[in-house]
Amino acid sequence: MAQDPFVHPALFYRGTDEYIAGTVPFIAEGLAKGEPVAVAVPGPQLDLIRQSLGTSAAQVKLLDMTEEGRNPGRIIPGVLRAFADEHRGRVRIIGEPIWPDRSVVEYPACAQHEALINRAFAGRRATILCPYDTEGLSPTVLADAFRTHPTVIDTDGPRASASFAPDVVVATYNQPLVAPHDAECRMVDATSLGELRRCVKKFAAHAGLAPDRTTDLVLTVDELAANSVRHGGGIGTVYLWIEPDTLLCQVSDAGYIRNPLAGRVPALARQLGGRGLLLVNQLADLVRMHTTPTGTTVRVYFSLPRPRGPLLGGHTY
Structure with a gap:
C-alpha cells in the first residue's frame, strides 16, 4: 500500500528556545525546497517566528491563530485548506490551534479539529506541524495530542504515537449539550x-x-x-x-x-x-x-x- 503523502506531527515544546528550534528550521527547510509555507499561531509566537526568520518572513504567509482560528471549526476550511488549495504540489503549514488561554468550553472543538485534520487532508501533499506548549497545557490535552497526531516530536526527536486514534477523539468530544432551564x-x-x-x-x-x-x-x-x-x-x-x-x-x-x-x-x-x-x-x-x-x-x-x-x-x- 502506498504511503499517505500527508504528514501531521505534533511538536512538544517547552519555552521560547525549544519553540524556535522546532519551528524555524521546519520553515527554512520548506522554503529551501520551494514549498509554499504558512504559519498560523497565536500572536506572541507569531512575533517570535517573524523576528527569527528576518527577511525570509516575507516569503511566508503569517496568520494570528487567535483571530483566524478563534472558532476551531473555521480553521480547516478558512486557514489550512484555503492555503493548500491555492497551491500545486506539497505545502508546509504550522498550525497551533490549542494554547493555554483557550477556554475549557472551546477545547472539545479544538480536539475534534485536530483529529479531523487527518480526514480533511488524507491523500493530500501537505505537512502540518502542530506545536503544543508542554508547560502551559494540561496532561489531558497532551495525551489527546498523541491520539490526534501519528507522530510526536520533542527534544529526543520524532517518534510514532502508540495511541493514535483520531476517530476516538471525535467521538469522545461529541458531548451532549443541554440548555439551561431558564433559557x-x-x-x-x-x-x-x-x-x-x-x-x-x-x-x-x-x-x-x-x-x-x-x-x-x-x-x-x-x-x-x-x-x-x-x-x-x-x-x-x-x-x-x-x-x-x-x-x-x-x-x-x-x-x-x-x-x-x-x-x-x-x-x-x-x-x-x-x-x-x-x-x-x-x-x-x-x-x-x-x-x-x-x-x-x-x-x-x-x-x-x-x-x-x-x-x-x-x-x-
Whole structure:
C-alpha cells in the first residue's frame, strides 16, 4: 500500500528556545525546497517566528491563530485548506490551534479539529506541524495530542504515537449539550422562520451585542433553523440565553449529521447547497455540536464585550 503523502506531527515544546528550534528550521527547510509555507499561531509566537526568520518572513504567509482560528471549526476550511488549495504540489503549514488561554468550553472543538485534520487532508501533499506548549497545557490535552497526531516530536526527536486514534477523539468530544432551564425556548418550522429572526434580533439587542454581530447572529440562527426544517424532520427547538461574557443559541432537531467534516471543508464551486454549516462556522465565535442517530444539537457562541471565563491551562481538559 502506498504511503499517505500527508504528514501531521505534533511538536512538544517547552519555552521560547525549544519553540524556535522546532519551528524555524521546519520553515527554512520548506522554503529551501520551494514549498509554499504558512504559519498560523497565536500572536506572541507569531512575533517570535517573524523576528527569527528576518527577511525570509516575507516569503511566508503569517496568520494570528487567535483571530483566524478563534472558532476551531473555521480553521480547516478558512486557514489550512484555503492555503493548500491555492497551491500545486506539497505545502508546509504550522498550525497551533490549542494554547493555554483557550477556554475549557472551546477545547472539545479544538480536539475534534485536530483529529479531523487527518480526514480533511488524507491523500493530500501537505505537512502540518502542530506545536503544543508542554508547560502551559494540561496532561489531558497532551495525551489527546498523541491520539490526534501519528507522530510526536520533542527534544529526543520524532517518534510514532502508540495511541493514535483520531476517530476516538471525535467521538469522545461529541458531548451532549443541554440548555439551561431558564433559557428562552421556542419551536420553529417552515412557517415561523421570519418570527424567529425577529425574536433573535430583539434578544441580541437586549444582550448588548453590537449591530454587526447581531446581523451575523440572526443569519447564523436562521441557517441552523432552516437546516432543521429541511433535514431535521421539519421542526427544530431553538434556545437563547446569556452567560456573563457570551450570548448563546442552540438549535436541536431529529436529524443526524453523519459526515464529521460537515461545515469544516470548503464547498466545491459547483456544489448546490451544503454551505450552511460552513457559514455558521465562519460567523460564530465558537460552534459546538452533538449528533447521534436520534438527533442533533448545534450550539453557537457570540462573545459579549465582557471578560472571558476560566482558561484551559488550569482545568481538566
